Amino acid sequence: MTASMIGDELEAELISVCRTAIGDGLRSITYFTADDYEQLYLRDDLERDADTERFVANERLGFTSQQTYGDSELGDYEFTIRSFEWGYVTRVIDGEHGVYVTTDSLNMNEFDEVATAIRTVLDDTAP
Template sequence: MTVSSLTDELEDELISVCRTTIGDGLRSLTYFTANGHEQLYLRSDLERDADLERFVANERLGFTSQQTYGDSELGEYEFTIRVFEWGYVTRVIVGDHGVYVTTDPLPMDEFHEVATAIRTVLEGDDS
């Protein structure tokens, strides 16, 4: 489902910061809002048969989580990491849009680096 608020410039910038930060460990990159989503990048060695609707529905729960943790003594929400046997899902939400990336196993500091880069791009988007 294509997202109407996604500009070519935002798409290019998100792909660039994720590829620069993660390199060949980046498996996929998906942009989403409450009403739509678009997979922006899929590494060439991966199958295009993933159930994106299911993944996106789960990542959209982050919009509610932001409200839940909004006044927490932990500080402001930054990003979420989910750990799997063969890789990770990292989600960043800013306002009414978000991105999740799937990656091969990476050192923990690289997750913070990519989340910070994504957040900077999403915060700078005027959509």
């Protein structure tokens, strides 16, 4: 993992929109591309030694999924939610880069809100 693969402005903006949409239920934020990743935020009460690389490897599969679902009758891909016993992973991919956040329990509107906010930030930024 590179020490700082994105600029301070993009990092601050992603943290801000995620914290605004999710509040204290936000666990972590990770920015990734096909080749690299950077964890931008980790809530204080969580362990720092989690195997982030495993999550990133899985979420990178979304670059291929975008192509798979490209001409779907469902419309354009927006985001992915994965449900776990104690939380959720929400992934947003825009072009060559993506972000996934881990959260406590949220309602569907909150998932949609954070995904829309992340997509807006990513859409304005080329990797």
